[in-house]
Every structure is written in structure tokens, then in C-alpha cells.
Amino acid sequence: MNPLKLAVILACAVMSANAQQIQVSQQNKTIAISTSDDASALADTAVITVGFSTWGKDQDSTYASASKTSNAVFSALTAAGVPKAAITSTGQRLSPIDPNSDDDKTRYAQGLRFAFNQTWQITVPAPQAATALHVAIASGANNSGDIQWQLKNDGALQAEAAGKALQHAREIASQMAQGLGAKLGALVYASNQTPPRGIFANMGFGNVELNTESASMETRVKNLAPLAIAPERITKSATVYAVFAIE
Numbered sequence: 001m002n003p004l005k006l007a008v009i010l011a012c013a014v015m016s017a018n019a020q021q022i023q024v025s026q027q028n029k030t031i032a033i034s035t036s037d038d039a040s041a042l043a044d045t046a047v048i049t050v051g052f053s054t055w056g057k058d059q060d061s062t063y064a065s066a067s068k069t070s071n072a073v074f075s076a077l078t079a080a081g082v083p084k085a086a087i088t089s090t091g092q093r094l095s096p097i098d099p100n101s102d103d104d105k106t107r108y109a110q111g112l113r114f115a116f117n118q119t120w121q122i123t124v125p126a127p128q129a130a131t132a133l134h135v136a137i138a139s140g141a142n143n144s145g146d147i148q149w150q151l152k153n154d155g156a157l158q159a160e161a162a163g164k165a166l167q168h169a170r171e172i173a174s175q176m177a178q179g180l181g182a183k184l185g186a187l188v189y190a191s192n193q194t195p196p197r198g199i200f201a202n203m204g205f206g207n208v209e210l211n212t213e214s215a216s217m218e219t220r221v222k223n224l225a226p227l228a229i230a231p232e233r234i235t236k237s238a239t240v241y242a243v244f245a246i247e
Helices: 003-019 059-079 105-109 126-138 154-179 215-221
Strands: 030-042 045-056 087-096 114-125 147-150 184-193 233-246
Touching: 030 154, 045 059, 045 126, 059 087, 059 114, 059 126, 114 126, 126 147, 154 184, 154 233
Parallel strands: none
Antiparallel strands: 030 233, 045 114, 045 147, 087 114, 184 233
16 A cells, blocks of 8 residues: 555544544634643641661660660650551661771771661651651661651642643633634533652641650650751642633
């Protein structure tokens, strides 16, 4: 078959397939718009990485010291009001020190032979992030601080972005219709494409109230103030393809 004839047949087939979705003809005049917009809000949830590192002269003493610190951090957090369900263990490791490692040469020379590292992730309302981190560090979590900011309901923010994009599309279509000497009619078709922001879960644990007034907390934190921490502003984007009738 002639290549040019085949190309014409394929083009007609594509036009026919598209016509099944959106009918464009003398009787159905339309304007198609593709536009994007976004919406943003302050994060209402904080997922904080909390952990500690400790070293010892032998395996047993290193593990004993790590166990003491581990339980002290966990107990401090729960005593402060963080639910156990909001605390997730993400790593714990007991290992020999490498005498050839630049980081451990000094420790090895001091007679230290083992290292222990443990980390958790704790999920709290954003306004409580500084206090929760403060409690953990004051209890021995000497390797802490990373925070992932999240929204409990990011779907609402996504819907807001899509609504703004659709309104933007309507405004552009109206201007185009005026330029054609026509009047913008009803929306006849729309699709929403939402680009991914990245990995983050929607986690919520209700209203968590952190308490640093207990006797066990007071002796650790009475002379310290929590860090000044501000939540991240989260942005969601939406791309809308909209087709409007014109009259």
C-alpha cells in the first residue's frame, strides 16, 4: 500500500476515535483549554526522625547502655503524651567498630569496640513538633531532627488546585470566545491530571497533647527551651484539560 495513503487512513482513524469522545462540528462548536494551577497550605502533621548512637568497650556493655537510652527515650515520649501507635521503629543495629574507619579511629584508640544505633519516626500534630523533639533529645536521643511535613487531608488541597485550574481555563476560554465574536457556553468535557508531589502518607492520631510537666520530665528539660520550628507550606498542583461550547 502507498505510504501516503496509509498515513491518511491512520489519521482518519485517530480523528474518528477522538470524535467518539468530543464531537466537534458545525453544530457543536467548542474551545479546548489546557491549564495548570496550584494550591498551598501549612502542614498540619510532623513525622520526626528521632534516634541515638552510643559506643562501648564490649558487646554486652554497649547493648546495656543502648537498652537504657532506648527505653528512656520511648518512655519520655509516651509520658509526654505521644501515643505508642505514633512511634515507629525504623532501625536498630549493634556492630563492631571498624579500626580503619576515619570516624572511629579515635574511639578505637580509646578502647571502644562496639557501636549501637537506633532510630524511630514519631508522628505528631505540627504545632507539637518542637516539643516532641525537645523531649526526645533531652532523654538521650542524640541523633535526631529530620522532619517530614504532611497534611492529614491532602485530597482537599488537590481538589482546590483542580478547581482553581478549571476556573483559570474558563477565564481563558471566555476571552478566546470574545475574540471570536462568540459567547462562551457550558463545559462539555474536563479531565484532571495531578502530578505527584512525592512519597508521603496521610497519617493522623487525633489531638495529641504533649505534657512536659511530669516530675520525670521536669528535671530533664527545666533549663532548656524547645527549638524554634516552623511547619512547611505544602503545595499541590493540578492540570486540567477542559472543553467548552461556544454560541
